[in-house]
Structure formats: C-alpha cells, structure tokens
Amino acid sequence: MDAIAVLKDLAQRPLDAARRLADGLTPEQLNAHPGSQDNSIAWLLWHTGREIDAQTAQLSGGEQAWTADGYADRFNLSLDPADHGYGHTAEQARSVTVDDAGLLLDYLDAAVAAQTDYLGTLSAEDLDEVIDSSFDPPVTRGARLVSLSEDALQHVGQAAYAKGVLGD
Numbered sequence: 001m002d003a004i005a006v007l008k009d010l011a012q013r014p015l016d017a018a019r020r021l022a023d024g025l026t027p028e029q030l031n032a033h034p035g036s037q038d039n040s041i042a043w044l045l046w047h048t049g050r051e052i053d054a055q056t057a058q059l060s061g062g063e064q065a066w067t068a069d070g071y072a073d074r075f076n077l078s079l080d081p082a083d084h085g086y087g088h089t090a091e092q093a094r095s096v097t098v099d100d101a102g103l104l105l106d107y108l109d110a111a112v113a114a115q116t117d118y119l120g121t122l123s124a125e126d127l128d129e130v131i132d133s134s135f136d137p138p139v140t141r142g143a144r145l146v147s148l149s150e151d152a153l154q155h156v157g158q159a160a161y162a163k164g165v166l167g168d
Contacts, residue, residue, distance in 0.1 A: 004120070049107040
C-alpha cells in the first residue's frame with residue numbers, strides 16, 4: 001500500500017467512527033454537556049467536520065464545503081461562517097446546538113470527501129513538501145494530513161466517550 005492510499009484510509013476513519021456513534025443519538029444526547037463540559041457531542045462532530053473542511057480547503061486552495069455546499073445556512077448557527085471552533089469560549093461552544101445527527105454526518109461526509117479528493121491529486125513527493133516552516137522541525141504536507149486525521153479521530157473519540165457517559 002502506498003502513502004496516498006494509507007492517508008485515504010486514515011481520512012475515512014473519523015467518518016466511519018462518527019457513523020457508528022451517531023446511530024440512535026437523540027437531540028437531547030447531541031446537545032447535552034456531560035460533567036458540565038462546554039463541548040457537546042454536537043459541537044465535537046461539528047468541529048470535526050469544520051477542521052477537516054477548513055484545513056483541506058487551505059491545503060488545496062479550494063472552497064470549503066461549509067459555504068460552497070450551503071452547510072452554513074443549513075446549520076443556521078449564530079457563528080461567523082468562517083468559525084471552526086478553535087478557541088471557542090464556553091458561550092460560543094454552547095451556542096452550537098444541532099438536533100439532527102444526520103446533518104452532522106452529511107457535513108462530515110462532505111468534508112472527508114473533499115479531503116479524499118484532495119489526496120487523490122497528490123503524489124508521494126508532494127507529501128515531503130514543507131508547508132509550514134514556523135515549527136521546528138518544519139511541517140510537511142504529509143505530517144499536516146496525518147495530524148488532521150489524528151485530531152479528528154480524537155474528537156470523535158471524545159464524542160463516543162460522552163455518549164457512553166450519557167448512556168442509552
């Protein structure tokens with residue numbers, strides 16, 4: 001298996017895990033704040049989609065599905081369309097309420113599809129390109145893509161834990 005195929009497989013895993021997690025989630029579970037945490041399951045899944053979408057668009061030079069495909073309007077959140085959840089205050093995080101797990105999955109699917117499409121445009125050599133030299137060591141395209149999927153998997157794992165705490 002080549003590096004691009006591995007990255008495509010990795011990119012799909014947060015979506016697969018989110019699909020398993022979302023099965024049967026009620027609006028109350030989606031928007032609950034177990035342990036008084038600010039990030040609900042809805043926020044975690046929304047943010048997962050936003051981070052994949054925003055970073056993929058930045059890497060590819062394309063437009064985010066959030067705006068291009070009308071998800072910003074469909075979600076109808078009280079946030080700036082450019083918002084992706086980084087640095088949210090408690091109030092901002094708690095303002096992200098979504099009653100439809102299907103909508104969250106649709107958006108995450110669109111973000112992952114864009115990421116997978118982008119990966120299909122790359123060669124193994126592209127993965128070695130330094131895209132951010134402000135870090136030591138500098139960040140390559142491949143490292144950024146791995147960290148993007150790794151972060152997404154962590155957020156879906158947090159959502160799965162929250163679902164477990166809430167129980168069925």
